[in-house]
Amino acid sequence: MIRFQAVHKSYRVDGRDVSALQPFDLEIADGEVFGIIGHSGAGKSTLIRLINLLERPSGGRILVDDTDMTALPAAALRQQRQRIGMIFQHFNLLASQTVAENVAFPLRLAGESDAASMRKRVDELLARVGLTAHADKYPAQLSGGQKQRVGIARALANRPSILLCDEATSALDPQTTASVLDLLAEINRELKLTIVLITHEMDVVRRVCDRVAVLDAGTIVESGSVADVFLHPRHPTTRRFVNEALPEEAAGEQAPFAHVPGRVMRLSFRGETTWTPALGRVARETGVDFNILAGRIDRIKDLPYGQLTLAMQGARVDDALTILRQAGIEVEEIKTMSPENKS
Numbered sequence: 417m418i419r420f421q422a423v424h425k426s427y428r429v430d431g432r433d434v435s436a437l438q439p440f441d442l443e444i445a446d447g448e449v450f451g452i453i454g455h456s457g458a459g460k461s462t463l464i465r466l467i468n469l470l471e472r473p474s475g476g477r478i479l480v481d482d483t484d485m486t487a488l489p490a491a492a493l494r495q496q497r498q499r500i501g502m503i504f505q506h507f508n509l510l511a512s513q514t515v516a517e518n519v520a521f522p523l524r525l526a527g528e529s530d531a532a533s534m535r536k537r538v539d540e541l542l543a544r545v546g547l548t549a550h551a552d553k554y555p556a557q558l559s560g561g562q563k564q565r566v567g568i569a570r571a572l573a574n575r576p577s578i579l580l581c582d583e584a585t586s587a588l589d590p591q592t593t594a595s596v597l598d599l600l601a602e603i604n605r606e607l608k609l610t611i612v613l614i615t616h617e618m619d620v621v622r623r624v625c626d627r628v629a630v631l632d633a634g635t636i637v638e639s640g641s642v643a644d645v646f647l648h649p650r651h652p653t654t655r656r657f658v659n660e661a662l663p664e665e666a667a668g669e670q671a672p673f674a675h676v677p678g679r680v681m682r683l684s685f686r687g688e689t690t691w692t693p694a695l696g697r698v699a700r701e702t703g704v705d706f707n708i709l710a711g712r713i714d715r716i717k718d719l720p721y722g723q724l725t726l727a728m729q730g731a732r733v734d735d736a737l738t739i740l741r742q743a744g745i746e747v748e749e750i751k752t753m754s755p756e757n758k759s
């Protein structure tokens with residue numbers, strides 16, 4: 417468990433304290449994938465670097481498995497840091513060392529001197545990230561995705577219980593991003609590692625995270641399960657992130673519904689309800705007409721979900737909504753937005 421208690425952080429700039437993170441509390445459970453999303457300058461890097469004390473907080477406590485990181489003397493902090501792996505946007509590999517040597521580096525730092533056991537561990541790690549055939553290559557000979565796999569193998573070398581990912585896929589193309597995220601999800605599942613990642617892309621959060629915190633100008637403005645935050649964003653910053661992750665026609669609020677007759681509703685289906693044929697049944701039972709304006713079916717991590725934007729007409733719309741809610745479907749009335757109110 418990672419716990420932030422009344423943590424805040426300011427940087428000293430030109431003799432003045434400039435706040436980067438307002439006081440906040442946050443708990444990250446063992447074994448979860450926790451995302452922190454925010455725009456540039458929101459404080460994401462600062463927040464993630466507080467966990468291994470690459471940045472010291474200006475106040476408050478950071479507890480990792482009940483150890484107060486801020487109170488550790490230097491030697492104990494070094495030891496505690498070995499339990500926290502980290503990967504970076506620009507990989508931070510040693511250019512003059514081979515893939516195998518890069519992965520062996522943290523083992524050496526931790527005091528491993530037996531060449532055979534080091535070789536065995538490096539082989540295991542390279543197999544896990546799918547780079548066995550590239551052990552003797554240099555970073556410059558690898559693609560971005562392969563470099564990040566080396567970064568992941570290196571971060572896992574000392575069997576950490578926490579993996580911090582600092583914009584780990586931001587320098588990668590969408591396909592490579594997907595394969596690196598799949599690898600992180602597999603590591604989380606199989607090694608039961610806690611993963612904390614920062615990103616400015618909601619799609620990254622949707623694909624791998626269990627829970628998310630939204631950071632806006634140094635303040636956590638919203639947090640919760642990814643399904644709740646993604647399907648029902650409350651803060652304007654969160655809504656912008658969610659809409660960026662949706663194709664325009666599916667991002668309900670963007671469509672021009674002002675002229676559409678009837679009541680415009682957004683239906684959200686999660687898990688098994690995604691596949692239930694509720695709409696046809698409700699139409700038959702209540703005589704309500706549906707006009708589908710936008711829709712999508714996708715997954716939030718392993719959870720299938722669907723969202724449909726509908727115009728509903730008929731005398732028994734309220735009865736139809738009650739039946740839909742009873743079937744476990746979340747129903748919201750969309751306030752049609754005029755163009756000047758769009759955020």
Ligand SMILES: Nc1ncnc2c1ncn2[C@@H]1O[C@H](COP(=O)(O)OP(=O)(O)OP(=O)(O)O)[C@@H](O)[C@H]1O
Nearest residue numbers: 427428429436454455456457458459460461462463
């Ligand atoms: N070492 C530093 N000295 C002074 N100010 C800093 C330092 N590091 C960060 N800041 C400031 O703190 C605020 C938060 O920065 P941070 O890098 O944590 O944000 P971020 O969300 O990670 O942004 P990005 O996505 O651009 O990396 C910014 O206003 C930044 O200018």
